[in-house]
Amino acid sequence: MAPRTTAASAEKRRAILDAAVRVFAERGFNHCRVSDIADEAGIAYGLVYHYFKSKDGILDEVFLERWALMLEVIEEAAADESLSARERLAKVATFIVESYGRHPDVMQVVIVEVTRQANTFGRKHWATIQDAHAGIARIVERAQATGELRADIPPSFAAIVFYGGIEQVLTSWIFDTAPSRPADRRRAVEHLVETICGGLDPR
Amino acid sequence: MAPRTTAASAEKRRAILDAAVRVFAERGFNHCRVSDIADEAGIAYGLVYHYFKSKDGILDEVFLERWALMLEVIEEAAADESLSARERLAKVATFIVESYGRHPDVMQVVIVEVTRQANTFGRKHWATIQDAHAGIARIVERAQATGELRADIPPSFAAIVFYGGIEQVLTSWIFDTAPSRPADRRRAVEHLVETICGGLDPR
DNA sequence: TCGGTGATTGACTGATCAGTCAACCTGGTA
DNA sequence: TACCAGGTTGACTGATCAGTCAATCACCGA
Numbered sequence: 001m002a003p004r005t006t007a008a009s010a011e012k013r014r015a016i017l018d019a020a021v022r023v024f025a026e027r028g029f030n031h032c033r034v035s036d037i038a039d040e041a042g043i044a045y046g047l048v049y050h051y052f053k054s055k056d057g058i059l060d061e062v063f064l065e066r067w068a069l070m071l072e073v074i075e076e077a078a079a080d081e082s083l084s085a086r087e088r089l090a091k092v093a094t095f096i097v098e099s100y101g102r103h104p105d106v107m108q109v110v111i112v113e114v115t116r117q118a119n120t121f122g123r124k125h126w127a128t129i130q131d132a133h134a135g136i137a138r139i140v141e142r143a144q145a146t147g148e149l150r151a152d153i154p155p156s157f158a159a160i161v162f163y164g165g166i167e168q169v170l171t172s173w174i175f176d177t178a179p180s181r182p183a184d185r186r187r188a189v190e191h192l193v194e195t196i197c198g199g200l201d202p203r
Numbered sequence: 204m205a206p207r208t209t210a211a212s213a214e215k216r217r218a219i220l221d222a223a224v225r226v227f228a229e230r231g232f233n234h235c236r237v238s239d240i241a242d243e244a245g246i247a248y249g250l251v252y253h254y255f256k257s258k259d260g261i262l263d264e265v266f267l268e269r270w271a272l273m274l275e276v277i278e279e280a281a282a283d284e285s286l287s288a289r290e291r292l293a294k295v296a297t298f299i300v301e302s303y304g305r306h307p308d309v310m311q312v313v314i315v316e317v318t319r320q321a322n323t324f325g326r327k328h329w330a331t332i333q334d335a336h337a338g339i340a341r342i343v344e345r346a347q348a349t350g351e352l353r354a355d356i357p358p359s360f361a362a363i364v365f366y367g368g369i370e371q372v373l374t375s376w377i378f379d380t381a382p383s384r385p386a387d388r389r390r391a392v393e394h395l396v397e398t399i400c401g402g403l404d405p406r
Numbered sequence: 407t408c409g410g411t412g413a414t415t416g417a418c419t420g421a422t423c424a425g426t427c428a429a430c431c432t433g434g435t436a
Numbered sequence: 437t438a439c440c441a442g443g444t445t446g447a448c449t450g451a452t453c454a455g456t457c458a459a460t461c462a463c464c465g466a
Contacts, residue, residue: 119315161372176329202350258455
């Protein structure tokens, strides 16, 4: 791209991406048209294809962009020596839950349209999704090594259950009503970490 | 349907349903054709529409049929006075995990093609999905009332995390390799119940 | 044997839509 | 001012497919 237009060009690209997220969230990837995205972005149909290779490519980018942020946070949480295992897990859960709080459409698209589509996007991005599992598993594994968490549950298993728990909570918010107040979201994170770490057995 | 043909008719209907499950699992609901189902079932295209109202209707039936079994098991587990809370949860988890062991295609379709499609099937069947959450929540709630489980985690929240954990485990099996040996599946159930009830904190 | 009902067939229709393309516009540069 | 590269337009094409339907078949009871 020519230097002089980079800024404006990038902005338009972003506008299309944002419009696509809204359209995907409202109608679903499989039930919307590329023309819906163009309309939502207020541009001509063909311009979408000037900025993106294909409809699939737009969804890929929405997912990868968000997921990269999440992987970063997981790495950060794993690397921060000052945190306890619970705090690390809470940091990961908080990021995901707050992502939903701030960008519910994006998270809906990531979870509903990508993560679970076994035969298309899910399978395509499975390795990337596993990176998140692996990062969480590493947090658990290191805490097990120091005795901070019990060692008789496989870390990768714990990670999958932990992530699955968050995802299902978000799913219930997507299908029903999500908590609008930050305090409610904070409480969800607390309950999640407490359930996974503390367990449901009486104290 | 005329009495004389009921048996054969029901059998053919079942054959189409089974073929559809195989096709949906392999290609995904959105990427297969009704003609694929007909081919897989070894029948003419038009016959599919003699037995089913629409392509969507077939998926609905696959989901509802399986989900009804699950709801039954959850009710059973909740009602059986001889079981502890852990045993009730283990019973539910075992049924789901063993459903996958016996009918991986069906479970893949239920989880991947229905459960998470927020804008089409997911939303349509959300109330039914919630019935399962509610059943599990009831198990938790009653155990909390007797002091068998701690009372400071909302039952509905615990239920969502529990179900989400199972679902994510199955998802990882669907995308990767599922354990083929019954013992491995049994261990998965044990780990799940242990994680949710016992927690990851050291004993 | 005949009549009729449900089962079965597959060609066809109508609609949908992703992606292409040739023309046009615009704003910066020489 | 003239030029041009990238931005922008939207009509069009080609392919795909869900669902229809008129014709044919097969089996049962009368």
